[in-house]
Amino acid sequence: VQLQASGGGLVQPGGSLRLACAASGFTAANYAIGWFRQAPGKEREAVSCISSAERSPYYRDFAKGRFTISRDSGKNTVALQMHNLKPEDTGVYYCGGGVGTCLQIMLNQVPRSFGPGTLVTVSS
Numbered sequence: 001v002q003l004q005a006s007g008g009g010l011v012q013p014g015g016s017l018r019l020a021c022a023a024s025g026f027t028a029a030n031y032a033i034g035w036f037r038q039a040p041g042k043e044r045e046a047v048s049c050i051s052s053a054e055r056s057p058y059y060r061d062f063a064k065g066r067f068t069i070s071r072d073s074g075k076n077t078v079a080l081q082m083h084n085l086k087p088e089d090t091g092v093y094y095c096g097g098g099v100g101t102c103l104q105i106m107l108n109q110v111p112r113s114f115g116p117g118t119l120v121t122v123s124s
Contacts, residue, residue: 001026001113003033006093008118017120019080021095029063031097032105033078035069038117039091047093049102050078055067058102060086085122092117 007019021033048069050057057069068081071101078095094117101109 001031001097002097003097003113003115005093005115008120009063009091010072010121010123013086013122014108015085015122016081017082017085019082019093019095019118019120020094021078021080021115023076023078023097026097032100032101032102033071033095033097033103034105035067035078035080036094036096036114037089037091037120038094039088042091048080049106051102051105054102058106058112060106082120085120087122088096089118089120092119094118 002024004022010106011017032051035047038044038113047063048059050069066084070079094114096112096114097103098110098112104110
């Protein structure tokens with residue numbers, strides 16, 4: 001199971017970024033795939049998750065209305081579209097996946113695999 005996040009960069013407050021998570025070695029559609037982030041000096045936290053076995057994606061409160069997670073099964077990728085970015089969104093973003101529900105993935109209740117992250121910096 002390999003996951004690779006990309007798409008990070010420097011953006012001004014209020015700007016947008018689209019992150020992509022490329023999966024290899026497994027079919028992403030069969031797993032719950034989540035986006036996580038780690039701000040400087042803080043622990044990694046869950047942002048959003050999508051699973052083909054569940055009706056709707058999951059979002060943390062800070063992501064609702066601003067972030068959208070989506071899956072491209074043909075490309076075996078999961079994207080995170082982020083709008084209205086704020087300085088507090090700054091951090092390294094990782095995609096992580098595993099066998100389980102999105103809540104289990106987001107709450108670290110099942111084993112998860114993470115790939116290298118991508119840095120998002122929101123600053124003027």
